[in-house]
Amino acid sequence: MKRCNLYTQAAIWLGALLLQSPISGAALADKAYTSQFLGEDSFTTVGDNYFLPLLPGYFQVLETPNGKVKVTVTVTNRTKKVAGVETRIVTENEEKNGVLFETTDN
Numbered sequence: 001m002k003r004c005n006l007y008t009q010a011a012i013w014l015g016a017l018l019l020q021s022p023i024s025g026a027a028l029a030d031k032a033y034t035s036q037f038l039g040e041d042s043f044t045t046v047g048d049n050y051f052l053p054l055l056p057g058y059f060q061v062l063e064t065p066n067g068k069v070k071v072t073v074t075v076t077n078r079t080k081k082v083a084g085v086e087t088r089i090v091t092e093n094e095e096k097n098g099v100l101f102e103t104t105d106n
Contacts (some may be wrong), residue, residue: 045079045088056086070095074106 046055056077063070071094076088094102 018061043085045086052090054090056088057105068097 002011034102045054046056051062052058052075054075056075058075059072061070061072071092074091074093076089076091079086081087090106092102092104092106093100
């Protein structure tokens with residue numbers, strides 16, 4: 001079982017390195033991409049993102065395979081201005097061995 005996991009991890013790292021190389025080269029070759037970002041007025045405090053929808057009340061529970069560490073990420077109904085841009089606050093609660101270890105607002 002461990003051998004399979006080791007090979008799987010090695011394959012993932014190798015794939016990530018191979019993918020990163022051409023992307024980095026393209027980014028260095030063409031610096032014009034930085035001028036094509038949308039303006040600050042195009043940001044929003046809600047959004048339906050596949051990985052973390054910024055919909056108040058939405059939450060995800062992430063847990064280690066052995067169950068010793070659990071992180072609960074909750075999208076709050078609060079916002080905060082950062083550099084003039086209204087942003088959504090996400091709260092993360094981290095538990096270790098069933099005991100609340102850390103709470104952060106991001």
